[in-house]
Amino acid sequence: MASDLVPVGRVGRPHGIDGAFFVEVPSDNPAVFAKDAEIYVGDAPAKVVVSRRGGGNRPVIKLDRPAERGAVLAVPRESLPPLGEDEYYAFQLVGLAVEEEGGRFLGRVADVVDYPANDVLELDSGLFLPLVEACVRSVDVEGGRIVVAPGFADPQ
Numbered sequence: 001m002a003s004d005l006v007p008v009g010r011v012g013r014p015h016g017i018d019g020a021f022f023v024e025v026p027s028d029n030p031a032v033f034a035k036d037a038e039i040y041v042g043d044a045p046a047k048v049v050v051s052r053r054g055g056g057n058r059p060v061i062k063l064d065r066p067a068e069r070g071a072v073l074a075v076p077r078e079s080l081p082p083l084g085e086d087e088y089y090a091f092q093l094v095g096l097a098v099e100e101e102g103g104r105f106l107g108r109v110a111d112v113v114d115y116p117a118n119d120v121l122e123l124d125s126g127l128f129l130p131l132v133e134a135c136v137r138s139v140d141v142e143g144g145r146i147v148v149a150p151g152f153a154d155p156q
Helices: none
Strands: 005-014 021-024 038-041 044-053 059-063 072-076 097-100 105-114 119-123 128-130 136-140 145-148
Touching: 005 038, 038 059
Parallel strands: 097 145
Antiparallel strands: 005 021, 005 072, 021 059, 038 044, 038 072, 044 059, 097 105, 105 119, 119 128, 136 145
């Protein structure tokens, strides 16, 4: 995927027989799946021709061309709405160093996983840390660092 594209979901299972499909791990921004929106499948643009809600209120879309199940759906980075102070997109956390207060290095963020209760930082060291205020003390995207409270990385 081109580096200026940001993932907003994946092509999921079919919905009906018209070529529409559920969007897996969808963005919280419904505008990216709106009718007539441009979305990228891999590195190639496509147009959303049908947009509705399916079971569980998940987005169901149909594109103007076929898309393989599991393919990443993305939008250009510059099309994202601006953020407020102390806000960040999950994709900006990937690659940041994570350390405990006091300086103990825990690893780098490999992925941000969407769980029902809250998002979770998956580190390249195998640790999983909840992305909640009690755990995450500070996020410095520009400085490339996340500081977490002690105890969350220790075995229970």
